[in-house]
Amino acid sequence: MTKFISVFNNKGGVGKTTLTWNIADSLAEAGNKVLLIDFDPQCNLSIAMLGADSFKKYVSDPSKQRTIRSFLQGYLQNTGPGPIQLYVGPHTHNNVHIVAGDFWLNVYSDSLSVGNDLLTGTGISKFTALRTLVSKLSEQGRTYDYIMIDLPPSFGGLVRSALYSSDYLIIPCTSDTFSEYCIGLIAQMWPQFISDWETGLHRFKQNNYAMKDYDNFGRPKFFGWIFNGFDTRLDKMLRADQAHYENIAQANQRLADGLKSNIGAHAVRAVEDNDYSIGQVEDMNVLIKNSLWQNIPASKLADHQQVKSLTGDKQKWSEAQLVLIDKVAKQINNIAQNIVAKA
Template identity: 50%
Template sequence: MTKTTIVTIFNNKGGVGKTITTWNLGEHLARQGKKVLLIDFDPQCNLSIAALGETRFVGLLPDQNNPYGTCIRAFLQRFLQNIGGEQVFLHKGGTESASSLRILAGDFWLNVYSESLSVGNDLLSGTGIARFVILKRIIEQACKEFDDTFDYALIDLPPSFGSLVRVALYVSDYFLVPCTSDNFSAYCVGLLGQMLPQFLQDWRQGLGRFKSSNPLFSDYDVLGRPKFAGWIFNGFDTRAGNVVRADQVHKDRLTQAIQDDLVNKLSTASTQLGYNPIASNLPSDFCVGTTEDMNVLIQNSLWQSVPIGRLDKVKQVTDLQNKRAWAPQQLTQISNLRGAYNTLAKNVISICV
């Protein structure tokens, strides 16, 4: 059985397009012949609502007849309470979603799981390390439910440096960093460069203590080694086919910050981490994808639960009741964005191997 490649889409800054990137990257990987699992690991559940629709998503949540629901809580609550019977429920997207893509829906209850994790007592001591790698078990069970191995599992995360981020990174093979054209993105890249080496060193300490008591247990030996697989520049404006000057300035600043404050710091820490945390085959500027500002397209995508690149298959919603045809320039933009996500998917396939 082939191994599922796990990719986390992460930035501690909000509003950079993590959820939209996760959803649309997953769709385009699936349309290029890959079997893809999307995991909504954000208590806000934006990925679940976007891909499944609000009404359908609400129907997956726990109620008096099903106290665990058919979302991620059905596994995590049983695991946390040690009562057994953990279940993974996989859901298909809407009618325009790729047939080989499945979604593991989130739940606000993820906050409870996050609060149950103690970095000191559980992770650093090694005694509760299993709680920090639970996504590995979830993905393995998801493959059984799917009756096949997923080629990729993409994890959407909250904008924080909290415990849920650690849980995702420790099982991931790679991570992608979406960024936007604004004054704070370069600063936040610097924070990533400070925090990620510390997170990974914490894992090594916890694993070392765990192994001292369990020297023959090797399941966790290859975990805690995610590689930076590039960054994505989202939300810029174009004029006459070119990035506007202000946004180009931001991109240049981000490119420098990625090099100086993230790549260089991860590379410097590689000796202590015991592996090279930078993926091979990355472009010189480490940028693996670009998507321009989507304006009204993003609203329609979310309202109709239709991926950006498939919006030309439906009419646009004007006021949540009426629909009309897309204007020619909007169709052009949809086509351009479809091409952008296709390019991102191809880059991920070539890098995340």
């Protein structure tokens, strides 16, 4: 069964895009088919995977229907969903496909009215459009093991829409106080999102009592969190990073407890020992720039020379850098394996 996974934190700069891309590549290397949906108007996932020049071509002419806009435009014009274009990256595994993002998503987000569309039940299809997108692909014979959705750092309509369409939510966190604070904000907003969905679904079914298309939507589970961007010395996390890790782990525990209390046990993945961590990826330093510049997943950087600057000059990786590439690859693979085992 296809698993829908949203990757979200209200804080920017926590590695949502990088982790989504790299985990998808690792899942594909293990034999899975993965669809990435760039649902962030910044389009960083599309640029990272496809390259800036290629992406510019896809968004330069909306009439050519090359981005997610072509599928969603009809929801604003009451003409129904449109065509879907998929892409593969030059260095990402061929079993990873992406629906390219579009800056126009800001327009779609503004059109998602909680009051007029969701709470009245008259427009809940707009809030589950991503499920419809995957269903349309399935009708075309394109099926996937995992759908991974990259999201903006906000609590707007795009995030609501992705959560209502998702089976799981993964929260990336970095080594700072703000990550802990933002988990608290998620704990406040998530129950309200689900309450709004249930209100809208109830009103929808009052007029469409025999229709069950949306019955299993709007029930995402908290899957867990990823600690990203910390430093190590002699393979041991630095003391400051360890302190942040422990605080963030407690914040995620409070999130899980709050979801169980306010929504129900079904809102949280069952875990042992209340450990919701699904992995760690340490600071990639110069690796991340090269990964983005060359559109190469971090685990595959050893197969390519590093770019010294955007002028294109290249040189070999140092031994220390090769060791880091190997460590990062193993850390990302571990997260992918945890997703396969526990989703």
